[in-house]
Amino acid sequence: MPGLEDLYREIILDHYRNPRNRGELEVPPAHKAEGFNPLCGDEIVVYLQLDGDGKVEDIRIGGQGCSISQSSASMMSAAVKGKTIDEVNDLTKAFKAMMSIHESALEGGEGATDAATGETDGVPDVKLGDLEALRGVVKFPVRIKCATLAWNTLAQGIDEAVAETA
Amino acid sequence: MALTTTDPIDAALVKADFPLLSRTVHGKPIVYLDSAATSQKPAVVLDAMQRYYETINANVHRGVYAIAEEATNQMELARGKVRRFVNARSDAEVVFTKNATEALNLVVQSWGRANLAEGDAVVLTHMEHHANIVPWQMLQRERGIEIRWIPLDDEGRLDLTDLDQLLDGAKALGVTAMSNVLGTFNPVRRLTDAARAAGAISVVDGCQSVPHSTTDLQELGADFLAFSAHKLCGPTGIGVLCGREELLEAMPPFLGGGEMIRDVSVDGFTTNDLPWKFEAGTPPIAEAIGLGAAVDYLSAIGMDRVRAHERSLTDYAFRTLSERFGDDLRVHGPQNADERGGVFSFAFKDLHPHDISQVLDQHAVCVRAGHHCAKPLMKTMGVGATARASVYVYNDTSDIDALADALDATGDFFAF
Numbered sequence: 001m002p003g004l005e006d007l008y009r010e011i012i013l014d015h016y017r018n019p020r021n022r023g024e025l026e027v028p029p030a031h032k033a034e035g036f037n038p039l040c041g042d043e044i045v046v047y048l049q050l051d052g053d054g055k056v057e058d059i060r061i062g063g064q065g066c067s068i069s070q071s072s073a074s075m076m077s078a079a080v081k082g083k084t085i086d087e088v089n090d091l092t093k094a095f096k097a098m099m100s101i102h103e104s105a106l107e108g109g110e111g112a113t114d115a116a117t118g119e120t121d122g123v124p125d126v127k128l129g130d131l132e133a134l135r136g137v138v139k140f141p142v143r144i145k146c147a148t149l150a151w152n153t154l155a156q157g158i159d160e161a162v163a164e165t166a
Numbered sequence: 167m168a169l170t171t172t173d174p175i176d177a178a179l180v181k182a183d184f185p186l187l188s189r190t191v192h193g194k195p196i197v198y199l200d201s202a203a204t205s206q207k208p209a210v211v212l213d214a215m216q217r218y219y220e221t222i223n224a225n226v227h228r229g230v231y232a233i234a235e236e237a238t239n240q241m242e243l244a245r246g247k248v249r250r251f252v253n254a255r256s257d258a259e260v261v262f263t264k265n266a267t268e269a270l271n272l273v274v275q276s277w278g279r280a281n282l283a284e285g286d287a288v289v290l291t292h293m294e295h296h297a298n299i300v301p302w303q304m305l306q307r308e309r310g311i312e313i314r315w316i317p318l319d320d321e322g323r324l325d326l327t328d329l330d331q332l333l334d335g336a337k338a339l340g341v342t343a344m345s346n347v348l349g350t351f352n353p354v355r356r357l358t359d360a361a362r363a364a365g366a367i368s369v370v371d372g373c374q375s376v377p378h379s380t381t382d383l384q385e386l387g388a389d390f391l392a393f394s395a396h397k398l399c400g401p402t403g404i405g406v407l408c409g410r411e412e413l414l415e416a417m418p419p420f421l422g423g424g425e426m427i428r429d430v431s432v433d434g435f436t437t438n439d440l441p442w443k444f445e446a447g448t449p450p451i452a453e454a455i456g457l458g459a460a461v462d463y464l465s466a467i468g469m470d471r472v473r474a475h476e477r478s479l480t481d482y483a484f485r486t487l488s489e490r491f492g493d494d495l496r497v498h499g500p501q502n503a504d505e506r507g508g509v510f511s512f513a514f515k516d517l518h519p520h521d522i523s524q525v526l527d528q529h530a531v532c533v534r535a536g537h538h539c540a541k542p543l544m545k546t547m548g549v550g551a552t553a554r555a556s557v558y559v560y561n562d563t564s565d566i567d568a569l570a571d572a573l574d575a576t577g578d579f580f581a582f
Contacts, residue, residue, distance in 0.1 A: 004528055004579065013580075040520055041537040041550035064550055066520035067580075146520065 035153030073150035177562035202556035244458025348499030
C-alpha cells in the first residue's frame, strides 16, 4: 500500500510552503494561460514571457489549489525558466510520461509501484531533476490531474504565445 | 425494530445491517462520512434485488406469464411504498427516472419547453446543486429565459428579503430543500406558497432532505419534488420525480420509446397513462424493488428518529470539532443544529480539501473534497472547494471522534 510519504515528499512540501515564481507578469508583453481542474475547482494561471530567441525569459504562477497542484506548478516554473521552447516541450513530454498511469497501476497490482518507470516510445531523454519527486503521485491516480494541471496550462500558454508571434 | 418507538437509534445495531460498514480500509475499520454523496445499502435492499434477479426476473408490463406478472407487481408495489413515504396523492404522481438529475431535466425539458418562452423568468438560489441549475441554463441558451437568483446571508441561509420582487412575474422557482454543501434547511413551505401566490410552479430538489427527515409532499406544497434512491439506502440507477397530477397530465412526454405509449402508428403516437407516460423503455426494475426495500427499512426505523439521531450527531460534531480545534476549524453554514442537516463542509487551518481528504483516507475516514457540484455556491462562499463530512442513520459519535483524530493527524502531517 502506498503511504503518504510516497505522495508528499519533502521537496514537494517545501515548494508548497515556499512557492517559487509566484505572482503575475504584465500582459502584454507576457502571455497568460489559465487552467482548471473541473473535478476539484483548482486553478492555475501561468504568465509566460518569451524572449526574442524563443526562450522562457520569465514565468509567474497564480491561482489556487492543493499542495500537489501548487508544488507541481512551482517546480515547473523553476524547471523551465531559461529553457528554449523545444527544451520545455521535451520536459513536458517527459513529465507527462512519468505521470501516465499504466494498466498495472490502475489494477493496483504489484506492478503499480514501478508503473511509471517503464520505457515509453517517443519520450525525450531528459533529466527531470527535482520533478522526480512527483513520481509517487502516480500511485494515487485521482491526484495525477493535480500534478499535470500546471504543465497542461503551460503547454497551452506556449502554443498560444507561439501562434501569436508566428 | 418497533414501528412506533421514539427511542434514540442504536447506531451500532443499524451499522450491523450494512455489510460494507464491516470492511476495513488500509487495515483500519472504515469510517464512512460521505452519505451526502451516496449512502451505504442495508442487506435487506441487496437481498431484495438479488431475489428479484434469482426468482422473478422478467420485463414488466409486457408478459402474461407468472413471473412477468410478479415482477410488474413488485415494481408497482415499490411505487406505492415511495408514494406513502413522501405522501404523494397517488401512484400516478410518482415517476421513476434514472436519477434525481434526470428527474429535474424531465421537468425542465417537458414542463419548461412547453411553458417558457423568451424573457420568462425562473428563480433559483445560489445554493443549488448543478442539477437544478444547468438544465435551466440549457433552456436559457435555447429559449432566452431569464434566471434570477436568491442570494445567501452570512450564515449560508437564503436571504429572502427580496423574495417577492424576485418572484414577481416568474414562472418557476427551483430550490433545494437542504443544501448539499452548507446543510441548510430551507423554508420550503414559505417558498412554495410565495411561488404559488406569484403564479409560479415550484421545483424542489429533495436529494438531501428526503433521506434524512420526514417528507410530506402535501405539507411542502411543492409542485415537483426530485430525489434519488442511492442517497436513501437504495441502489444507484433510479431516481424519483413526484409531480402534481394535473401538471404531469398536461406535460408532453420527455423521452420516447416503449412503455410510454398507448398506441403507435406510422402517423404518430398517443401517450400512456401516468406515471408510465414518463417512463420510456424498460425501467430500472431491480432498482425500483431495491428502493421499495430501502423505504421499508427507513420507515421501520422511523424518519423522525433518523432526523433526531442526526440532529444529536450534528450537535456532537459541532461540540467536538470546536473543543478540539477551536478557530483552526470552521464549519460552513448555519451553526445551529435546528437549522441544518448532518452535512459539514469545513475549512481546516489553511489546508486544501484534497490534502485533508488524502490524509483522512489513510485513517480510513471517507469524506468528500471538491466543489460538490455547486460551483456558484463555492464562488459565493469565496472558496474553490471544501472538505465535507456527512452523517446518516448508521453513523455514531465514534465516527465523529475518528474524524477528529484523523484531522489531528492531518494537522500534524502538514505542520509547518
